[in-house]
Amino acid sequence: MIKYILSPKGIILLAFAGAVVAVSVLMAWSELGFTGATPDWLTDLTSRIGLHGAIAGFFNSLTPSLGEDLTKYLQGKGVSVNPKSTASLGDYGYILFMGVALTIGGIAIMIIGREDAEEKTVLPVKK
Amino acid sequence: MQKIVDNHPLKAFNGLTLAIENAINAFMTSKYNPFYYHGALPQYYLWVLYLSGLLLFAYYIPTIDNAYNSKLLTNAWTSVDYITKSLPFGGVIRGIHRYAGDAMVITILLHALRVWFTDRYRQYRWLQWVSGIVLAIFVLFIGQTGFYLVWDDRSLLLTRMTASAFESLPVVGPGLKTWFLNGDQITNLTLSNFLFIHIGLSFFLLFGLWIHYLRMTRPVLTPPPAVNYILTALVLVCVFIWPLSSGNMADLNKQPVSFDIDWFFLWPYAMLSQMPVMGYWAVMILGTVAITAAPWLMIPKQPAIETAEVVLNKCTGCSLCYKDCPYQAIEMVPAPAGSRFKLLATVKDFRCSGCGVCVGACAFDAIDLPDLPDAEVNAKIKALLEAKG
Amino acid sequence: MSDAKKVITLICERACDLSGIVDDSGSCTEVPGMKVVKFPCSGMIQPLMIENAIKAGADGVVVTGCQIGDCYYREGNRMIRERLLGDRPPTLKKGTDRRRILALWLAKPQRQRFISESKEFIATLNNLATPEAK
Numbered sequence: 131m132i133k134y135i136l137s138p139k140g141i142i143l144l145a146f147a148g149a150v151v152a153v154s155v156l157m158a159w160s161e162l163g164f165t166g167a168t169p170d171w172l173t174d175l176t177s178r179i180g181l182h183g184a185i186a187g188f189f190n191s192l193t194p195s196l197g198e199d200l201t202k203y204l205q206g207k208g209v210s211v212n213p214k215s216t217a218s219l220g221d222y223g224y225i226l227f228m229g230v231a232l233t234i235g236g237i238a239i240m241i242i243g244r245e246d247a248e249e250k251t252v253l254p255v256k257k
Numbered sequence: 258m259q260k261i262v263d264n265h266p267l268k269a270f271n272g273l274t275l276a277i278e279n280a281i282n283a284f285m286t287s288k289y290n291p292f293y294y295h296g297a298l299p300q301y302y303l304w305v306l307y308l309s310g311l312l313l314f315a316y317y318i319p320t321i322d323n324a325y326n327s328k329l330l331t332n333a334w335t336s337v338d339y340i341t342k343s344l345p346f347g348g349v350i351r352g353i354h355r356y357a358g359d360a361m362v363i364t365i366l367l368h369a370l371r372v373w374f375t376d377r378y379r380q381y382r383w384l385q386w387v388s389g390i391v392l393a394i395f396v397l398f399i400g401q402t403g404f405y406l407v408w409d410d411r412s413l414l415l416t417r418m419t420a421s422a423f424e425s426l427p428v429v430g431p432g433l434k435t436w437f438l439n440g441d442q443i444t445n446l447t448l449s450n451f452l453f454i455h456i457g458l459s460f461f462l463l464f465g466l467w468i469h470y471l472r473m474t475r476p477v478l479t480p481p482p483a484v485n486y487i488l489t490a491l492v493l494v495c496v497f498i499w500p501l502s503s504g505n506m507a508d509l510n511k512q513p514v515s516f517d518i519d520w521f522f523l524w525p526y527a528m529l530s531q532m533p534v535m536g537y538w539a540v541m542i543l544g545t546v547a548i549t550a551a552p553w554l555m556i557p558k559q560p561a562i563e564t565a566e567v568v569l570n571k572c573t574g575c576s577l578c579y580k581d582c583p584y585q586a587i588e589m590v591p592a593p594a595g596s597r598f599k600l601l602a603t604v605k606d607f608r609c610s611g612c613g614v615c616v617g618a619c620a621f622d623a624i625d626l627p628d629l630p631d632a633e634v635n636a637k638i639k640a641l642l643e644a645k646g
Numbered sequence: 647m648s649d650a651k652k653v654i655t656l657i658c659e660r661a662c663d664l665s666g667i668v669d670d671s672g673s674c675t676e677v678p679g680m681k682v683v684k685f686p687c688s689g690m691i692q693p694l695m696i697e698n699a700i701k702a703g704a705d706g707v708v709v710t711g712c713q714i715g716d717c718y719y720r721e722g723n724r725m726i727r728e729r730l731l732g733d734r735p736p737t738l739k740k741g742t743d744r745r746r747i748l749a750l751w752l753a754k755p756q757r758q759r760f761i762s763e764s765k766e767f768i769a770t771l772n773n774l775a776t777p778e779a780k
Contacts, residue, residue, distance in 0.1 A: 204500060207499070207500050208500070208502045209348065209500045209502065210342060210502075211342050211343070211348075212342045212343040214343070215342070215343035215344070215345070216345045217342060217343050217344055217345050217346070217347060217348065218345075221345065221346045221348060221349045222348070222349060222496065222497050222500055223497070224346075224349070225346075225349045225352075225353075225493045225496050225497055226493065226494060226496075226497035228490075228493055229489075229490040229491075229492075229493030229494040229496075229497070230490070230494070232486040232487070232489055232490035232493070233486070233487060233490040233494075235483075235486055236483045236484070236485075236486035236487040236490065237483075237487075239482065239483035239486070240285065240286075240289050240483045243288060243289070243481070243483060244285070244286040244288060244289065246288060247286030247287050247288035247289070247714070248287075248714065248751060249287070249713070249750065249751050249752060249756075249759070250748070250749065250750055250751070250763060251727055251730060251731070251748075251749035251750075251751070252748060252749075253730055253731065253738075253744035253745075253747050253748075253749075254731075254744065255744050255745055261659060261660065272754070275753055275754045275755060276755055278713075278716065278753065279753045279754075279755045279756065282713060282753065287713045287714050287715045287716070287751070288714075288715070290713075290715060290716075292716075293713070293715030293716050294715075375718070377718065473720070474720075474721075475721065577735055577736070581689075581721075581725055581734075583719055583720040583721045583722070584720075610719055611686065612686055612687040612689060612690065612718075612719035612722060613685065613686050613687055613689060613690025613722075614687060614689035614690060614719065614721065614722050614725055616690045616692065617689050617690045617691050617692050617722075617725060617726060617729070618725070618735075618736070619692070619736075620692075620694070620735070620736035626686070626690070629685075629686070629690075631692060631695070634683065634685075634695060635695060635698050637672075637683055638654060638656075638683055638695065638698060638699045638702060638704075639698070639702045641654060641671075641672050641681040641683065642652055642654065642681065642699065642702045642703045642704050643702070643703070644671065644681075
């Protein structure tokens with residue numbers, strides 16, 4: 131197991147796994163409309179494992195740059211939401227990051243699974 | 258057996274298709290090559306459409322009534338507006354429904370082109386080709402009704418164009434128009450009819466697909482999960498890049514004159530706006546007939562298929578060929594009286610492709626392709642091995 | 647190399663394109679000792695035919711079908727692969743020397759791959775000791 135993780139392929143897969151987790155965190159950030167606030171479930175979860183400062187800091191750091199860019203892009207495309215409702219521009223960001231996460235995940239699964247594909251079958255010798 | 262046809266007009270495309278797929282195999286491998294699941298791709302998007310459509314259906318209101326022109330009024334346009342702007346993830350679900358539809362049209366086109374280019378649409382496959390054309394037309398029409406349901410400027414214009422195009426047809430025209438509008442003019446009932454067509458025909462697709470899959474043993478219905486992830490991701494990213502918004506609410510007292518074209522579903526309207534209506538119908542009907550007849554028209558002289566033949570006194574009724582036949586061309590019938598065995602395999606010639614899988618499945622040499630009997634194959638193998646060189 | 651190994655390939659006529667490198671007598675000009683028998687689909691190949699070939703003096707048998715997933719007749723290559731692996735009846739007999747059988751799944755443009763794999767296979771056959779007693 132450890133040997134596999136330390137092999138080049140294992141390292142690539144770990145990088146993919148990390149990327150999927152990172153993008154999934156961005157989904158939570160988008161859900162609140164690209165603000166620095168963390169959702170309650172995430173606050174609770176990250177406080178328990180002592181990571182809250184890091185996550186909140188990550189959220190805050192994204193807000194003035196990426197958050198504003200995404201907001202500007204969506205508004206430029208004519209997206210508007212009813213301020214009285216719970217809908218938000220972040221819904222679109224959520225779906226974007228979900229799409230990115232699915233793409234990364236799909237590619238990672240293909241990297242693992244492609245080994246089973248074959249252009250050649252060597253028959254196992256029966257004893 | 259079926260001969261490889263050399264005079265196929267699309268022979269060059271066959272080579273091209275195989276070359277493209279070969280290039281894809283180089284980095285995706287055959288296991289994840291989307292072309293090897295080309296029929297399952299639109300089927301996957303159909304499930305996405307059903308699910309997202311169900312969520313939209315929960316909030317959609319099929320009326321056009323805007324007599325009071327009040328913001329509190331709920332009609333089709335305002336309900337879509339509510340879904341898009343106020344419902345959490347409503348705009349996103351609407352986007353998914355729209356782009357999954359576009360993706361379905363693209364994948365259907367890929368599917369059709371692939372079977373055409375690789376010469377997999379005629380003879381024993383004619384039922385798949387013809388039912389596929391019918392399904393494609395229904396998908397197009399269902400998609401178009403989806404554009405009417407939004408009930409903005411464009412919906413009104415499309416509805417009027419469709420009604421007048423129907424009306425201009427001889428004999429059936431007036432009836433079709435009345436059916437389409439659910440009355441003589443656009444009323445609240447019209448949108449009820451559109452919603453019924455949109456949802457009702459969507460479920461009719463399942464019936465059509467049943468016919469499409471008939472004669473296919475073990476049809477490939479779903480791509481591997483990793484491919485599904487990518488298919489889903491493509492739609493989601495489109496939802497972000499091109500977010501949807503409605504035009505203005507339709508106003509029956511005004512006639513909108515232009516609209517944005519969705520080239521996947523609305524291309525017939527682009528044609529209709531450019532040519533006389535009877536010319537439009539002539540092109541559409543003749544085009545459909547020509548494409549439907551392609552399995553018979555494309556190749557002038559199609560060599561007949563040499564179908565498999567059961568050697569009656571050798572068949573043990575073991576059913577292996579029946580299980581392995583990819584076209585359900587073998588039926589197990591009760592063996593004639595006096596036989597040592599209970600069952601006997603029989604070949605339905607009209608379904609048989611002459612591929613010989615049944616020959617490979619038979620351990621008793623009891624089924625043969627008449628132009629390549631297995632005794633001949635074995636003799637040839639022996640002769641080749643004994644030859645010098 | 648006193649006498650080249652005799653290898654027979656049972657190939658689907660829609661799989662990798664050997665036209666031009668197979669002469670009229672059925673010998674492959676690119677791979678010495680290789681004989682070619684064409685089938686409408688690799689699914690038609692019976693395990694019995696492979697056994698017969700070995701019995702008739704073939705040193706090896708190469709089964710060649712299209713890429714898995716792309717059978718013109720839908721499932722032929724999967725069927726013969728499962729039969730070779732013993733997952734679908736009829737299968738190879740117990741005593742058959744499985745080291746002498748290779749299966750390749752190659753698309754039409756993959757002729758070079760066919761040639762290199764066959765040569766490699768013949769090299770492994772050369773390394774095999776005399777045919778197993780049993």
